[in-house]
Structure formats: structure tokens, C-alpha cells
Amino acid sequence: MSLIIDGYNLLYAAGLVGSVDGEGSFEGERRALLDALLSVIDPKELPQTTVVFDSANPPPGLPRTVHHQQITVRFATGYADADEMIEELIRDHHAPKRLTVVSSDHRVQRAARRRKAKAIDSDSWFRLMRQTRKRIREQEAKKPPPPKQPSASVPNAQVNEWIKFFGEIDLDELAPPETSIAKITPRKTPPTSPPPGDQTRPSKQTSGNREPETGEGKQGSPNVFTDDYLKKIADEFFGTNE
Template identity: 35%
Template structure:
């Protein structure tokens, strides 16, 4: 990673214990080849297709804990390098030679890496994830699972509501109930 480290606060702003899912954006889009005569917006449309798929298949808590990183090539002109769409953090690696450099930095800086899932088919990114004991997933397999309704993360999202209702402790049994049960199980004093 031969990058001037003049912006450590940007990484700190992106990485938090709350981050569950880190996605190598163009790596997930890689199976999509550009059209023969691509229009001016084809790459933007592909990025938005990915973001919309994520928004459709991830629950609201997971969306808020997801970051998609794209190389700086062709970032949207009307947006800053980092913004949120459908609660998903989108970052363009504008101060890095490529997104892999930023992804490695984000993985290394994560305070609770065992809770982080990294989606990339890039060996370099997968190695960085394994070094920090993050879960890593191949991009195409992860996306196929996502589209089939199987969201693969490093953690199980906590249910938003309790799974069991609040229960009131039952009253202790009466003496006659205890006597009835004692007789039932053969502990009769007679």
C-alpha cells in the first residue's frame, strides 16, 4: 500500500464496531461486462442496480451497517466521495490507487473484525480479511445467495423485537396442589 496517509480520519469515520458488511463494489459488478456501445451512465446504472439489490434484500439494521467501496474511476460528479443511499454507506476510493487499498485499510482498522463480513473475490482483499479473522465471501457466490434470500454475514442480526413475550413468574403452588402432586407421584404419607 504505497499511499500518503494524510486522511486517517476518513477511515475512522467509515469504520466502527457497527460495520457488519464491507463490499468490494466493482468486484461484485465484475460479471457484468460493459455493453458494446456503453452509454454515458451505464456504470452509474450498474452501481445503482447493486445498491438497490442490497436495499431490497438486506434488513434495515444490516443496511445501516453496510459499506460498499468503489474504485475512484468515474465517481458520480454530483456527489461527494462518500454518501448514503437507502441507508447503505457508499464510498469512492478517490485518494487511493484502487479500492483494494481502502478496503485493506478499513479491514485493518475495524475494532471488532470477527463481526465483519467482507465480500470480494480479490485474493488480496480476502487475505486481508483472513489476517484479521473477518469472514470473507466470494463476490458472485455471496450475491447469488443474497438474491436467493440468504444473507451471509459474520454475525446473526439481533431480532428487533423479543422472541419470547415478557412472562410473569407464576404464583407458588398451594399446599393442596403440592399434596395432590405428591400423591400422584407416589409420595403419599399413608
């Protein structure tokens, strides 16, 4: 919704004339009015709000169009008065049905209605805006506060509670029982079969126990025959005994 406001007309209707000390100018009153508008106009409508002042006493050294935060402020330089400039703005507005003109001047109100724009007296509009903003603030005050975000740090009281709780637990009871190596029975490894083609003769086994082999052919095997007996056999076999 766009707004065009007759600045001095609203200044008198809002009772702001003489509220600020000035030296023969309305500069202080203009600023007070613009600040008041910031408090009553919906923030979304501020960029579409234009306040027009007569150019009898414009601020010295300022351009004819200035901005008070998001509000556009125009001084009717080159026009007979602010009403004439407002009429031109109404004629040139691209969407007059979405336009509200704030002025108690009947001439301005007729110009707005000719273009299907809404016209409202300055005092009625200002009173309505103040009531609306007050109601919005009261509704916002009744809203529950947003949930608090969890704090990154843990309060000391909470830490103490944890220490108290976990300190009563015997950690040794929670640990798994230790297994003694001596109690572990080694697993029997089954005998491996010789690979195909291996000509090694397997050892004899009796009742699952291997028999010890005798003779000199086995390294480390004890000789069960005495030297005298072996010599006697050799003499008889080779005929060396005469």
C-alpha cells in the same frame, strides 16, 4: 454483522454491467447494484453496510462518501484502487470478527482473514443472499394473515337481523305490572306518645275508638243542652228567679 463490499467486483459478479444504458460511465450500473443490495441484505444490517467503488469515474460533483438510503457508499479517491481502501477499512474495524468482506480479490480476502474477519467471493455471496431472501419471502407468504380488527361500523345485514329478532318481542310483556293506587292499603300510623313534661290529658279511647267530647269547652263540639234548660239552672243557682 458488518459488511464491506467491493462494489465493482460485485457489479461484474452479479451480471449488472451493461444492464443499464450509460454514456461512458457506471453511474446507472452503480445505482442498479445498490438497489439490488437493498433487496437482498437484511434491513437490520443495512446501516452497517459499506460499498467501496474505484474512483476512476466517480459521479461528478458528489462528495467521496454518500448514502443510498441506509447503505454507505465510498469512492476510493486518493487510493490506488478500491482494494487499498478496503484493506484500510479492515485494519481500522473495531470488531473484525463480526465483519464480512465481499470480494473475489485474493488480496482483499487475505487481509480479511488476517484479522479473523470472514471473506467470501462476490458471486457466491450474491447468490446466497438472493436464495436467503427468496426463502424468507416464501415463509412470510405462508404465514396466516393477522386477525382482522373489528369494524367500528355494524354491517347493514347485521342490523337487519337485529331488527328482525327484537321486532318479534312484545315489549309490553317484559314491562313490570302496573300497581293501582286504589289497591294499596294505607299503613296505620301508631299513636304517638306525648313528650315528657307535656301536661295535655290524653283522650279517652273505648275499644280502639275515640269518644266524642261534649260541652262548650271543645271548639266545634255541639251543645246538647237547650237554652231554656240552661237558663233554668242559672236561675236556681244564682237566685235570679223571683
